[in-house]
Amino acid sequence: MELPLLHLALVGTPNSGKTSLFNALTGSRQKVANYPGVTVERKEGFFVTPQGRQVSVVDLPGTYSLRGRSPDEEITRDFVLGKATGETVPDLVLCVADSTNLRLTIRLLLELKRTGRPMVLVLNMFDIASRRGISVDVARLAKELGVPVVTSIAVRKGGTADLLALTDEISAKLAAELQQENNWRALSVAELRATQREADRIIGDCVSLPARPDTWTARIDAVVLHPVGGLVVLALILFVMFQAVFAWAQPLMDLLNNGFDALGEFVHATLPTGLVQSFLQNGVISGVGSVIVFLPQIIIIFLFILLLEDFGYMARAAFLMDRIMGGAGLHGRAFIPLLSSFACAIPGIMATRVIDNKRDRLTTILIAPLMTCSARIPVYTLIISAFIPAKDVWGFINLQGLVMFGLYATGIASALAVSFLIKFFMLRDFAPAPFMLELPDYKMPQLKSIAIGVYTRAKMFLHRAGTTIFSMMVLIWFLASFPQPPAGATEPAIDFSLAAIIGKALEPLLAPVGFNWQIAVALIPGMAAREVAVAALGTVYAIEGGKEAAEQIGSVLATKWSLATALSMLAWYIFAPQCASTLAVIRRETGSWGWMAATFGYMLVLAYAASLLTYNVAVAMGAG
Amino acid sequence: MTDTHDTRRELPLGLARRGYTGIIQHLSAKDAGSALSDIELESRLIELGFVEGARVEVLHEGLVGRDPIAVRVDNITIAVRRREAMAIIVA
Numbered sequence A: 001m002e003l004p005l006l007h008l009a010l011v012g013t014p015n016s017g018k019t020s021l022f023n024a025l026t027g028s029r030q031k032v033a034n035y036p037g038v039t040v041e042r043k044e045g046f047f048v049t050p051q052g053r054q055v056s057v058v059d060l061p062g063t064y065s066l067r068g069r070s071p072d073e074e075i076t077r078d079f080v081l082g083k084a085t086g087e088t089v090p091d092l093v094l095c096v097a098d099s100t101n102l103r104l105t106i107r108l109l110l111e112l113k114r115t116g117r118p119m120v121l122v123l124n125m126f127d128i129a130s131r132r133g134i135s136v137d138v139a140r141l142a143k144e145l146g147v148p149v150v151t152s153i154a155v156r157k158g159g160t161a162d163l164l165a166l167t168d169e170i171s172a173k174l175a176a177e178l179q180q181e182n183n184w185r186a187l188s189v190a191e192l193r194a195t196q197r198e199a200d201r202i203i204g205d206c207v208s209l210p211a212r213p214d215t216w217t218a219r220i221d222a223v224v225l226h227p228v229g230g231l232v233v234l235a236l237i238l239f240v241m242f243q244a245v246f247a248w249a250q251p252l253m254d255l256l257n258n259g260f261d262a263l264g265e266f267v268h269a270t271l272p273t274g275l276v277q278s279f280l281q282n283g284v285i286s287g288v289g290s291v292i293v294f295l296p297q298i299i300i301i302f303l304f305i306l307l308l309e310d311f312g313y314m315a316r317a318a319f320l321m322d323r324i325m326g327g328a329g330l331h332g333r334a335f336i337p338l339l340s341s342f343a344c345a346i347p348g349i350m351a352t353r354v355i356d357n358k359r360d361r362l363t364t365i366l367i368a369p370l371m372t373c374s375a376r377i378p379v380y381t382l383i384i385s386a387f388i389p390a391k392d393v394w395g396f397i398n399l400q401g402l403v404m405f406g407l408y409a410t411g412i413a414s415a416l417a418v419s420f421l422i423k424f425f426m427l428r429d430f431a432p433a434p435f436m437l438e439l440p441d442y443k444m445p446q447l448k449s450i451a452i453g454v455y456t457r458a459k460m461f462l463h464r465a466g467t468t469i470f471s472m473m474v475l476i477w478f479l480a481s482f483p484q485p486p487a488g489a490t491e492p493a494i495d496f497s498l499a500a501i502i503g504k505a506l507e508p509l510l511a512p513v514g515f516n517w518q519i520a521v522a523l524i525p526g527m528a529a530r531e532v533a534v535a536a537l538g539t540v541y542a543i544e545g546g547k548e549a550a551e552q553i554g555s556v557l558a559t560k561w562s563l564a565t566a567l568s569m570l571a572w573y574i575f576a577p578q579c580a581s582t583l584a585v586i587r588r589e590t591g592s593w594g595w596m597a598a599t600f601g602y603m604l605v606l607a608y609a610a611s612l613l614t615y616n617v618a619v620a621m622g623a624g
Numbered sequence B: 001m002t003d004t005h006d007t008r009r010e011l012p013l014g015l016a017r018r019g020y021t022g023i024i025q026h027l028s029a030k031d032a033g034s035a036l037s038d039i040e041l042e043s044r045l046i047e048l049g050f051v052e053g054a055r056v057e058v059l060h061e062g063l064v065g066r067d068p069i070a071v072r073v074d075n076i077t078i079a080v081r082r083r084e085a086m087a088i089i090v091a
């Protein structure tokens, strides 16, 4: 007889290794990082136990209690209590603990017991606990708590063997066991205190803590959390990151560039002149290729972010930035979502779920798209490499890297300014939100999870190049190629195309900020994703360039645009809401079309104003 | 004659400087002036391990107004703003 699917749920304090365990059990690749509040969604996966039982396991956001103070904690509460609509209650709750830090988890477990769900305590990160000389009397702990206890090392091969064996053992008994009643209700302060006392007593009886704490964390923190030194280190890390994006990626990018050039020439030489040749050469290679060239930069920026996340630096950065962001009216927990937005605003906006206060969360969502996401890198790099000389200033700083750093800094500064204005005008009467964040011990970054992380991002980038960008390219190529010029026309063929008609219709609107019709027409498909604009410019200029094998888009721009136009374009991209997916996520997370429209509106106004200012100042200074 | 340990002056953790070590005496949320309600603040502090009898040490301070602070509570480190730490009375 086929046994029914066994439902497991992973519950525990933040950063205890639930997602690592989920990945180990199911072979998934969900995001793991060394700071509290990584998981903000419910994720289901499946595996088969050694004895052949089919199991569904759900990874949940970490929480310190079932009170559900923020949207992510509500997800966990509703799932455990079976309140989520259309969900079955879990057959077995795996309460996952960080073995080096049992106090908070044991208290949570005592609270969870009231739900009446069968439960197991998983002592995860047992490798770290052993290394520090922490010893746990597992049998006694199980007896005191009245639930089975098992140790695990989620990040090591075979580290979940005991847990799998125990799952088999328990699942055989589960059906027979009487379902207990759910007696859970939110604990009063007195009950909470009593539970923590009880937890501390049990730990005192079953766990022996050594006299050697983690000295490495203390030593690193002495530098990294130093009031002044810490901020210097933070600035240095960011600075090195942007320099690296330029300096390290260049050789690889040149290689890719030359590859695409050769490919374009090959297509040009082998295929007969006509629509097919033009489509492949101008649409696919000049368009999509011009975006793929940026893959090395994307990889480098993600490598940095992933290393910092896995090492445990993020929570420290939040600590350092807390007051500075508080001055702009931001919640202390807003830092990590905003930092994630450097990769992409979408996960950043999702990560705001850890913010308990509704209005603080909303402010953070509204400004997250101003952080410089990785999709802006192609646009910035293209323009910077074409217009900013690659010379060193003060002997060691690459000027291009410096401009890039400046663009990031402007993004951050304007995000803070917008937040300040929102607080000042709309939420004035509002007391500063609290900030309480666990600072986890540093961990050696897991090579495997970094590799998987970088690989996943690279794959996503290429996937987008193959889907969104490719389809936009087809559209742009079509618009720029049809209708074909009448026989005997002397002007360039593109002047007769739909693209030129649309672009020229929009030109008057954008002429004050120095944009020509080619830019105007590139900005429209650029709504799908920011880097599409690069591809669109690549295609439009390639078609306009005519028969010659396509030049690199950068050198084309250098001859067609004035410096003022280039700078204006950079200013535009700091602010412009050129990303449909971000707007969709804002709508979903705020549950309102109105907030989505507000974000779109304010960003568009800022973009136009910034470009207008930049262009006119640049022209006045002789860069027109 | 009382023991010298008993004569240590009670103070809110929110006023403690870097390097301070002490034992939590009690929680008093209503004087803290936090944006959170008294019950909510007290619950959260307990949930992070700030209960009577726990050992605390102020490990780090921020730059602006020496705020926030990083506090060692038994064997974990928590970052809190001084405003919330005012609710934790130590000695």
Ligand SMILES: Nc1nc2c(ncn2[C@@H]2O[C@H](COP(=O)(O)OP(=O)(O)OP(=O)(O)O)[C@@H](O)[C@H]2O)c(=O)[nH]1
Pocket (backbone or CB within 6 Å): A012, A013, A014, A015, A016, A017, A018, A019, A020, A021, A031, A032, A033, A034, A035, A036, A037, A038, A039, A040, A060, A061, A062, A063, A124, A125, A126, A127, A128, A152, A153, A154, A155, A156, A310, A443, A446
């Ligand atoms: N050495 C060691 N590290 C672990 C183990 N389990 C998890 N980690 C690390 O602990 C950190 C946190 O792991 P996650 O799986 O993201 O924790 P989580 O419980 O899902 O965290 P939230 O989603 O924020 O609640 C990561 O840096 C992991 O690499 C383990 O058994 N041993």
Ligand SMILES: [Mg+2]
Pocket (backbone or CB within 6 Å): A018, A019, A020, A031, A038, A039, A060, A061, A062
């Ligand atoms: Mg997780």
